[in-house]
Amino acid sequence: xxxxxxxxxxxxxxxxxxxxxxxxxxxxxxxxxxxxxxxxxxxxxxxxxxxxxxxxxxxxxxxxxxxxxxxxxxxxxxxxxxxxxxxxxxxxxxxxxxxxxxxxxxxxxxxxxxxxxxxxxxxxxxxxxxxxxxxxxxxxxxxxxxxxxxxxxxxxxxxxxxxxxxxxxxxxxxxxxxxxxxxxxxxxxxxxxxxxxxxxxxxxxxxxxxxxxxxxxxxxxxxxx
Numbered sequence: 119x120x121x122x123x124x125x126x127x128x129x130x131x132x133x134x135x136x137x138x139x140x141x142x143x144x145x146x147x148x149x150x151x152x153x154x155x156x157x158x159x160x161x162x163x164x165x166x167x168x169x170x171x172x173x174x175x176x177x178x179x180x181x182x183x184x185x186x187x188x189x190x191x192x193x194x195x196x197x198x199x200x201x202x203x204x205x206x207x208x209x210x211x212x213x214x215x216x217x218x219x220x221x222x223x224x225x226x227x228x229x230x231x232x233x234x235x236x237x238x239x240x241x242x243x244x245x246x247x248x249x250x251x252x253x254x255x256x257x258x259x260x261x262x263x264x265x266x267x268x269x270x271x272x273x274x275x276x277x278x279x280x281x282x283x284x285x286x287x288x289x290x291x292x293x294x295x296x297x298x299x300x301x302x303x304x305x306x307x308x309x310x311x312x313x314x315x316x317x318x319x320x321x322x323x324x325x326x327x328x329x330x331x332x333x334x335x336x337x338x339x340x341x342x343x
Contacts (some may be wrong), residue, residue, distance in 0.1 A: 148263055149319060150182040153329045156316040157303035159278060165259040170278035172198065172240050172267040173187065174206070174320045175301065176326045179234050181207030181316045188212065188235035193226050194238050195267070202333055212322045224249055225268055232261040236273055240267040243277030247271060277303045280315060293298065 147160035151341040159169065161183060169176050172195050180190045192198050196217035200210055214234065217227040223242065229254070231235045245253075250271045257264045264274065282299040299320045304313040317330035 148183040148188060149186050151178055151185075151327050153183070153318040153327050154178060154301065157301055158275070160262040162274075163261040163263060164302065165271060165275060166254055166264045166266060166273045167255060168268075168270045168273035168276045170267075171309065172238070174202070174210040174297070175277065175299075176238055176265060176267055176281055177203040177206050177208060178320060180238060181327070183209040183236050183263075183275050184212060189233070190236040190238070191216070191228065191234050193237065193239040194223050194236070194242065202321070202325065205321065207325050213318070224253065227253055227264070228256050231256045231264060232260045234262065236263050236265060238265040238267065243280040244269050245271075274302060275305045277301065280319070282320075 133170075147162055149157050150160055158179075161179070167179065169179060177199070184190050189212045190208065191214040194215045195215075198215060198217075200208075200213070200215075203213070204210055214230065215224050216230075223239065227237055227239050237257075253264060254272065264342075278301070280300040280302045282297050284297050296301065296319050298317060300315050300317055301320070302313050302315040303315075319326075319328045319330050322328050
C-alpha cells in the first residue's frame with residue numbers, strides 16, 4: 119500500500135476531531151475480560167500498556183472495556199479485523215478506525231485519547247522520547263488507556279503471548295478450531311512485581327476468549343517477561 123497523501127491524513131484527522139463528543143464511561147478502572155484478570159485485573163486509566171503486536175491479544179485487551187460501554191479507537195492498523203474483535207466482545211458501533219493517519223498519527227492519537235477510553239496504536243517506527251512523553255501525558259490527564267503494539271519507552275505494563283498452540287489439525291487434515299495461549303504480563307514501578315501468566319483460548323472454537331484447560335500460574339520464572 120502506498121504512502122498516504124497529506125490530504126488523506128488531513129481528512130482522517132478531521133474525521134476524528136469531529137467525533138470528540140463520544141465521551142468516556144466514568145469508572146476508576148476499565149474492565150478486562152474475565153479470563154485475563156489473573157494477569158491484568160483491569161486497564162488503569164492514564165496508563166500505557168505495551169502489547170506484542172496487533173492481533174488477538176490486542177483485540178482481547180480492548181474487548182472488556184468495549185463490552186462494558188466504552189468507546190475504543192484503532193490508529194495505524196488498516197488490517198484490523200473487526201469481525202474477530204467483535205467475536206471477542208468489542209462493539210463495532212463504538213469503534214473508531216483511522217487506518218492511514220500518515221505523518222499525523224501522533225495528532226490523531228492525542229485527539230482520540232481525549233475523546234474515548236481506549237486507543238490502540240501501531241506506530242510506524244519506534245517513537246522518539248518527546249512523542250512518548252507527549253502521548254503518555256495526554257493519556258494521564260485525560261484518563262484514557264493507550265495500548266501500543268510495539269516498543270514503547272517507559273510502558274507501565276507489558277503483555278505478551280509467551281507460547282501458543284493451535285488445535286483441530288490431525289495428521290495433515292482437519293480445520294483450525296482454536297488457539298490455546300500463555301499470556302504473560304509484567305508491570306513497572308508501582309505496578310511492578312514478578313511476571314504473571316495465565317492460559318486462555320485466544321480465540322476459542324467460537325471466536326471468543328475463555329479459560330484454557332491448563333493451570334494458571336501466579337508467578338513464573340523471571341526469565342519469562
